[in-house]
Amino acid sequence: MSSSAQILPAGAGYGVVIGVGFFFAFVMMGISHLQNKYTRFNTKTSEEFNTASRSIKPGLIASGIVSAWTWAATLLQSATVAYEYGVAGPFWYAAGATVQIFMFSILACKVKMNAPRAHTYLEIIQARYGRTAHITFLFFALVTNILVGSQLLLGGSAVVTSLTGMNVYAAIFLIPVGVCAYVVLGGLRATFLCDYSHTLILMIIILYFMFNAYATNDLIGSPGEMYELLKKAAVQRPVEGNIDGSYMTLKSNYALVFGVIQLCSGCGTVFLDQAYWQRAIASRPTTAVKAYILGGIAWFAIPFGFATTLGLCAVALTDNPRFPTYPNVPSSSDISAGLAAAYSAQALLGKGGAVALLIVLFMAVTSCASAELIAVSSLLTFDVYQRYIRPTASPASLIFVSHAMICVFGLTMAVFACIWNAIGIDLGWLFLVMGLLIGGAVFPAAFAITWRGQSAAGAIAGAIGGLIVGIAAWLAVAKVYFGELTIATTGTEYATLAGNLAAVASGLILTVVVSLIKPQNFDWSITRNINAESAMVVESQLQQKQMQEGKHDTATAVVEPSDDEKTTSPEKDTSSTPSISEPMPSSQYPSTAIEDHEDAERAADRLIEESPNSLRGAFKLACIASFVLTFIMDFLVPMPMFFSHYVFSKGFFTAWVVISFIWVFASTAISVVLPVVETAGFLKQFARDIVSGKKAKA
Numbered sequence: 221m222s223s224s225a226q227i228l229p230a231g232a233g234y235g236v237v238i239g240v241g242f243f244f245a246f247v248m249m250g251i252s253h254l255q256n257k258y259t260r261f262n263t264k265t266s267e268e269f270n271t272a273s274r275s276i277k278p279g280l281i282a283s284g285i286v287s288a289w290t291w292a293a294t295l296l297q298s299a300t301v302a303y304e305y306g307v308a309g310p311f312w313y314a315a316g317a318t319v320q321i322f323m324f325s326i327l328a329c330k331v332k333m334n335a336p337r338a339h340t341y342l343e344i345i346q347a348r349y350g351r352t353a354h355i356t357f358l359f360f361a362l363v364t365n366i367l368v369g370s371q372l373l374l375g376g377s378a379v380v381t382s383l384t385g386m387n388v389y390a391a392i393f394l395i396p397v398g399v400c401a402y403v404v405l406g407g408l409r410a411t412f413l414c415d416y417s418h419t420l421i422l423m424i425i426i427l428y429f430m431f432n433a434y435a436t437n438d439l440i441g442s443p444g445e446m447y448e449l450l451k452k453a454a455v456q457r458p459v460e461g462n463i464d465g466s467y468m469t470l471k472s473n474y475a476l477v478f479g480v481i482q483l484c485s486g487c488g489t490v491f492l493d494q495a496y497w498q499r500a501i502a503s504r505p506t507t508a509v510k511a512y513i514l515g516g517i518a519w520f521a522i523p524f525g526f527a528t529t530l531g532l533c534a535v536a537l538t539d540n541p542r543f544p545t546y547p548n549v550p551s552s553s554d555i556s557a558g559l560a561a562a563y564s565a566q567a568l569l570g571k572g573g574a575v576a577l578l579i580v581l582f583m584a585v586t587s588c589a590s591a592e593l594i595a596v597s598s599l600l601t602f603d604v605y606q607r608y609i610r611p612t613a614s615p616a617s618l619i620f621v622s623h624a625m626i627c628v629f630g631l632t633m634a635v636f637a638c639i640w641n642a643i644g645i646d647l648g649w650l651f652l653v654m655g656l657l658i659g660g661a662v663f664p665a666a667f668a669i670t671w672r673g674q675s676a677a678g679a680i681a682g683a684i685g686g687l688i689v690g691i692a693a694w695l696a697v698a699k700v701y702f703g704e705l706t707i708a709t710t711g712t713e714y715a716t717l718a719g720n721l722a723a724v725a726s727g728l729i730l731t732v733v734v735s736l737i738k739p740q741n742f743d744w745s746i747t748r749n750i751n752a753e754s755a756m757v758v759e760s761q762l763q764q765k766q767m768q769e770g771k772h773d774t775a776t777a778v779v780e781p782s783d784d785e786k787t788t789s790p791e792k793d794t795s796s797t798p799s800i801s802e803p804m805p806s807s808q809y810p811s812t813a814i815e816d817h818e819d820a821e822r823a824a825d826r827l828i829e830e831s832p833n834s835l836r837g838a839f840k841l842a843c844i845a846s847f848v849l850t851f852i853m854d855f856l857v858p859m860p861m862f863f864s865h866y867v868f869s870k871g872f873f874t875a876w877v878v879i880s881f882i883w884v885f886a887s888t889a890i891s892v893v894l895p896v897v898e899t900a901g902f903l904k905q906f907a908r909d910i911v912s913g914k915k916a917k918a
């Protein structure tokens with residue numbers, strides 16, 4: 221690893237990694253204590269720990285989606301492709317990975333319609349296809365989480381090490397420690413709250429870099445000056461595959477190839493990552509779709525705004541004496557390791573820039589790591605421990621295992637990051653290769669909740685066949701084009717493009733063809749029945765509590781399943797029966813207006829769970845919004861500019877930069893302001909309860 225960017229002492233690295241991590245752990249300890257004491261949501265129940273009682277509002281879900289989807293790579297790899305391909309890089313990074321979030325809104329809605337009480341998507345696979353498919357998809361789910369988790373630590377530690385000289389292995393192992401601590405202490409709801417605060421800091425720092433580069437910095441200071449510097453850079457270092465070698469065009473062949481890889485790989489890392497299913501599960505049924513559409517719109521601004529600033533600054537300032545590698549240009553291995561952003565932060569702002577980058581990166585790594593930790597913990601708890609090891613596990617042991625699995629996965633992702641580091645695999649390589657390893661399972665997993673005709677054989681054939689075909693295409697193209705199989709040749713654009721496309725397409729073709737030979741005609745009431753028994757008991761506990769409070773009428777009428785539901789329910793999935801004895805927290809005081817409102821919302825949600833057709837409107841909205849937005853982002857905007865070979869004028873470039881600012885502000889409004897607005901009533905009541913000492917009963 222080059223040390224040309226080292227500008228801070230190693231102590232700064234340890235300070236951020238340990239100090240900030242533990243600061244959030246203590247904040248979380250405080251929040252969880254107050255939550256358990258003053259609200260009806262108790263982190264000591266596995267339902268609350270793993271699903272946040274399915275009560276989170278759309279702004280906070282959107283913020284959680286933004287933070288889960290903001291990896292170290294979202295900042296580092298987007299800056300890398302900006303450095304390599306110019307403006308087309310950040311555009312394709314953002315456009316290629318936003319549409320999966322839009323598409324996931326369809327799955328989120330279907331989960332609410334077809335499996336409203338599931339904890340994990342693997343419970344749906346198990347209920348629908350049985351054990352072989354469950355184990356197959358468990359494999360793909362864990363591979364996805366290991367790849368994403370280790371890639372976070374690999375990218376994050378590379379930059380921490382490069383800026384501070386901190387030992388890379390110490391960084392890899394220490395980054396997850398504080399995160400594990402706060403996730404263990406707080407569970408999913410607390411993770412949302414920490415994610416929120418991380419997203420707030422992330423947005424502030426991105427805006428700081430943007431205003432500095434485009435408004436105040438003496439080296440650039442305006443879009444016009446950036447334009448001139450990029451023009452000069454195109455003469456000195458023209459971009460291969462771009463029209464006229466320009467950095468200011470969407471006619472960039474390699475950026476387009478990267479965009480397609482990003483599309484394929486993003487499908488895998490969203491659809492197969494329990495973190496996104498978990499956010500759908502934690503949503504209220506009526507708002508899940510809105511949350512995913514808002515989350516996608518908000519997330520786009522992060523790589524787009526960040527890399528249009530720091531990635532392009534790295535190009536513009538490479539020949540400036542303040543650039544860390546001056547008078548040399550950065551090596552391709554430094555760029556592939558994700559150092560373009562570090563170089564330009566340092567050139568623009570010196571030590572202040574390095575510290576800001578260190579913090580923004582740490583926020584991105586830890587907020588995504590927290591989502592990965594709790595997602596994997598849920599899989600290992602419900603889909604491994606409870607399903608295969610102790611089906612009659614008590615609620616206390618489920619919580620204990622959830623906590624232990626968070627630590628196990630924290631260690632696992634660190635070990636894998638060390639392995640990649642030791643064998644010379646960097647962030648850029650892993651980023652391009654991830655998708656082809658998991659792409660085969662994308663459509664089979666999506667069809668599990670959307671297509672009643674997919675058979676178990678079709679799902680398994682698609683997933684495993686896609687893996688085999690994807691790897692074969694990847695290695696074959698690398699060998700044919702370059703004559704040898706090395707880390708360098710297997711990490712090239714064309715080889716990874718072939719692997720990613722082959723994996724996703726063959727997964728789709730195989731699952732459709734095999735399923736059509738003997739379609740399943742699945743009865744969704746089977747998946748609707750997952751965890752139904754435990755949910756009924758929890759509801760009856762709620763009713764008892766409400767009767768004690770003298771407001772029996774609020775929810776009673778809607779929590780009982782209809783007679784129809786009772787008589788037609790096929791095989792009951794009793795996997796979660798033990799959780800029926802989880803204590804239902806209750807208030808020892810008469811309920812407040814906020815609690816009455818929550819009860820009414822809960823009652824309305826139960827009513828919707830019992831009549832999935834009421835979500836048809838939301839489903840239509842999800843389909844229309846995701847297809848229209850995808851068409852606009854990935855075709856209508858870029859393709860005319862690609863095919864017309866348009867090179868940005870100064871005015872157009874200025875407008876492009878202004879749009880990136882507006883989008884970052886809009887994103888801040890969605891992921892930072894909206895969650896506060898929609899929970900303002902609750903927060904006021906919560907503060908009043910704390911001041912007046914009103915508690916919830918244990």
Ligand SMILES: NC(N)=O
Pocket residue numbers: 289290291293294317486
């Ligand atoms: N989450 C991504 N692809 O940055």
